[in-house]
Amino acid sequence: MDGLKQGGFYLLKSHALCQLQDLGRFGVAALGLTEGGACDQQSAMLANLLLGNVAGAPLLEIGVGAVSLRAQANTYLALTGAQMPFLINGRPAPRYCTIAVQSGDLIEIGYARAGLRCYLAVAGGFLVPTTLGSVSTVLREGIGGLNGQALADGDWLAVHPCESIALRSLPYQLQPKFSAVTALDWLAGAQYDWFNEEAIARLDQQLFRLTKQSDRMGCRLSGGKIKVKQQAPLYSEGVCCGAIQISNDGLPIVMLNDHQTIGGYAKPGTVTRLSLNALAQCRPGSLVRFVQRDLSYVQAKAARQREWLAQLQKEWQHQG
């Protein structure tokens, strides 16, 4: 074991969907830089809070699974999000739980059984330099992470030295669940009036299937086509995370974290942040349905979620 670094983790097995993320890169959209960040923001925040970290500390987003690491530090980990087999030295370890690891431990994450993206956080967060205020990896832009790339076999991830911390866990009934059909709350907005009643009804009443072309930029859906009323061409305008873009072929694309910053397609509205967290856990082939909500409903739900997270953070701090 000569020549091995101490104070971090070696990635033994990695791939393009294993990326350093935080909650995103903001303030530079006017330069064409997307926000990036964890696609399932709630799972990412929970992983960090379980370790007493700030909610946006740098962590790993692991799509699909199949990643292994070797600890070269005595520290703590937490795994949240998709249901993936989680082994420490070959023994199953619980998700949504603070886990102590010792230098030399082997950490293995298997293929997702349910959900798509898991989040692996470490006490204090991974020590990575930020680019424009964030460590978020955006492959298309070659920005963030380690040198703008996804993590690769043999990469070294340094961590903060860590004192002992309280072991915390999130009870099973409070952990996010996965359903056969994911309901997506959405708000009317943008070019809503470019769609007639029939088109909106089609959006709200049918099931859509996630296609294989979905990625961190957007979830492409297949289903009955949505017609846009004849309109003057749309001059490109800013695009939000969650925007439902109706392409020329009449099919919706829901913008995820690596979305382009401007676009010229008609958008009936936007999927809420909370529903995007659920969408980020849908695999190709999954079914989703759109449920139109009003702004007060959506904002109240978001506020309750923020309060719940703040409450958890407070409780866990007292334990620490």
Added chain:
Amino acid sequence: MSHQQLLSIRLASEHALYLDLATEPSPAALARLVQLQQQLKQHFGHHLRDIVPAYLSLLLIFEPEHFAYQPLCAELTAFCQQLFRKSAPELAGKTVQLPVYYGKDSGPDLARLATFHGLSQKRIIELHHNQAYLVYAIGFAPGFAYLGFVPSKLQSPRLATPRPSVLKGSVGIADRQTAVYPASSPGGWNIIGNCPLPLFDLNAAPLMPVAVGDEVQFVPIERAEFIRMGGQLWTD
């Protein structure tokens, strides 16, 4: 004049909205857009997460806990009314000169475009750099500036099938617009030349030489000069 008022406010998400300032892009509307972008940034400070200007509108993305739609609409309407009462702003952006080598080894679509428009290649090149352009939007990729508008004789439809890879620095035309690809990427614009200067550089300050509202003047350069400046050719 239509650009002298706030036309509408549209909801964009649970914490974002659009401000519409005009129905057709113009230098005057662009000047308002840039002025409003700068003033709203100051006005809202850290409550504003991001602001994206493009052609006719501003997208304002707020921190979620600081987004109350109705009060914000009232505040923005009042803010615009007061601002727009003052005389129309001049475009205060800078003029940026970008060298371009126009040739068949830097512009694979130059010959086809000449045939398409019934013009000589020399004339296509002249028409492209004989005027300055305004930056109406930045997007698609970091540093990709949409410049408007090319003379009607140069307006060209996008390629039916986009190229899987367009060389970094490529200068293209799509419909009424022209742009420089800041990095190699897939693309469907008609490529007529190449600019050897970096359009987006993480290690530079500022990160890109142009901003929305700036003016771009293309300056033709010879092949030898282009190579000397580190330009890359399609045949390399």
